[in-house]
Structures are given as structure tokens and as C-alpha cells.
Amino acid sequence: MKDDRPDPVVARTSDHPIVDPSLEALHQALRRMPVPELRPAFVEHAFARATAASDPVPLEPASRLSGLRHAFLRWETWFGVTLGAAAATAIAMFLLRPLAEPASVPPVLALALHETRQIEVLIDSDRDLPHAIIRVAVTGGVNLEGFGEEREIDWETHLKRGTNLLSLPVVARTTGAAWLVATIEHEGRTRRVAIALTVNAPEVSRS
């Protein structure tokens, strides 16, 4: 049923006195810019989902990305997907070294306490991968710089054919072992690389 109440937003547009004719023309044109209709039943579904849990704080994943994130959190799924992908995937991902590192890559990357290190991952693909999902997780004494205390981030991106460079700045917060794991998913196929890190007290770290 159509809601005949005045739109609470548009109803207040007249708050704006406009004196510049060119500005007025701009405003009118902006207001005429089309917005696609909401999809049928979206509102009903949105409210149903939002209120599905009578208990407060029902922060169920609403976005498509969040849904993927939760699926990956289960170890069984992770392991299965990784094995399956190893046989079937067309994505070739190579874990490389931090820039300027000598050819003999150490098996464990050492960071000094409080050091920020840019870790480079090269993702090589033989075709464009639109809407790929990249997920990065850290464990142990490192954080992803710029993400506060978030230990896991994911986002959608478009990988181009050829080599794509994934730069991951990590900062060493506490000493000990740590891991950085990057996962790429595209059309149900997944590749994962894990980088072993160790955070040393300043006097024993290599730069």
C-alpha cells in the first residue's frame, strides 16, 4: 500500500533560499537525477531481517561480504575450500618476500618490536577477476596498520589480468610468533597464503 505521508526529507527542501540562478538550475538538475526504484519487497525483507531476533544486538551479517567472512571462520570450511581450490583454481597466487629482501627468503619473517613492515604479496592471474574477495587475517603479536585492533579484514576488489600487488603493512605490537594469512576468493574458488612472522625484542631483531 502506498504511503501518502509527505516524504520527511523532501518536505523540508524549502528551507533553502536560493538566489543564484545558476545555482538554482544546478539544484533542480540535481534533484531530477534519477534514482532506481527500491526492489519490490526489499523494505519488508529488510525489516524482517533487522527484527528477526527479538533479543537486542542481533548483528547478523547483512552484507554479502559479511556473509562470506562468517563462512570462512569455520576451520572445516577453510580447510576444505583450500584443498578443493588447490586442484581446481585458475588463479595463481605466489607469496613473495618483502621488497628489497635478498633472494634467499627467510622461512620466518622477523620484525622488531614496534616495527612497521610492508609485506608484499603478488597475485598473478591469467584473466581479470571482477568482484574478487580478499580477506586478510593476523594472529599473534602483529596488527594490520591502519585498522586499529581489527584482526581480520575483508573487502571486494577487481583484480586485473597479470600481476597485482597486495601491500600489507603490519606493525609488531608484542614479541613472539605471529601469522598473516591472505585469502582470495573468486567465483567459489579460493587461494590462500600464510606468512609466518616472528616479533623479536629490538636487540635481537634483524632489520
Added chain:
Amino acid sequence: MAPFKPDRPARTDAAAEFEALLRHHVPALYRLAYRWTGSVDRAEDLVQDLLVRLFPKLTELRRLDDLRSWVVRVMYRIFLDDLRRRRASPVQPAGLDNDREDAEDADACIDQEAEPPAMVERQLTQQRLLAAWQNLAVEHRLVLSMHDIEGYTMEELAGVMEIPLGTVKSRLHRARTRLRQLLAREHFTEADRV
């Protein structure tokens, strides 16, 4: 005897109240979300995220005098958080493209003073405006969509964006200037193609 057909479970009072409070705001929220994101999918996701986050705050919602601004502020924060994540995406093709630099170079060729007001109307075909809008920085789309399109006052914007009023004014001015530059560029590009 007719087979027993159980009614759909009655929705809780809280859910019904929540919907009554917000339902008529949803079309406007969606429009804003669409203008911010430029995509139906992302706009619907944003509104969905917003509702999911608001329902647990029903008690707070009941007490609000200005529900509209408060709700938009929450949506704005969600959008910015998502934007920050996307911007922080560290993936780049190994061969970086120079689109942005090219665009800035093109801007430098435009005489910003050479745009008499009478020309503006002619420039405002829908297609060009859409193209210019899509090239507008998100920060500019945000302020223009809320103020110039949806009619929020500057004071409301200052509250929603949590910035001083003076900053809202200057941001709005820059956004309009930038939009006009982009429109001029679109006009120039079209003429060039003929």
C-alpha cells in the same frame, strides 16, 4: 472441517514499533544511500545494515526528537566506515594507471571563471550531470546529496557529519565548484568528440 492453518507468528510489539518508526523514512534513506554509493546493491546493503544496527537501539529511538537526523548520522557513519575499508584496500595492479592524474591535468585546462551563469542550464543535460556526479569525490557527493538534493540544513549536516558549521559551508562550496568544473569538462569532452 477445514484443516487447521496456523497463523503466521505475531510479530513482536518491538518489531512493529520499530517498523512504524522507520518505515516511512526508508525511501529517503535509500535515495541518499544510492546517491552516496551509486549502486542499488550497495544502497540496499547500506540501508539493511542501518536497520540491523538500529533495532537494538529501539529504546533510544523512541526518545529522539529528531529521528531523521539521528538515523542519517548512523547511516553516514556506517557508510564512512565501509568507505574507509574500501579505500584502505591495498591492492593495486602492478602497472598503476594514471586516470586520476589525467583527470587532474584536464581540470587544469579549464578556466573556472569562464562559465557564465547562463551557460549552466544548457550544460545540465541529465547524462552529463550523471557522468559528472559519478566522477565527483565521495565527500562532495555526500554534502551535495544531503543539502542540495535532500534539503538538509547546514546545521543538520554539521550534526550528521560531526564537523563545524564553517567546514560544512566550505565543503559545500567546494563540492559545487567541483561539480561545475566536471560539468564543464563533460561539455568540453562531448564537443570534442563531434
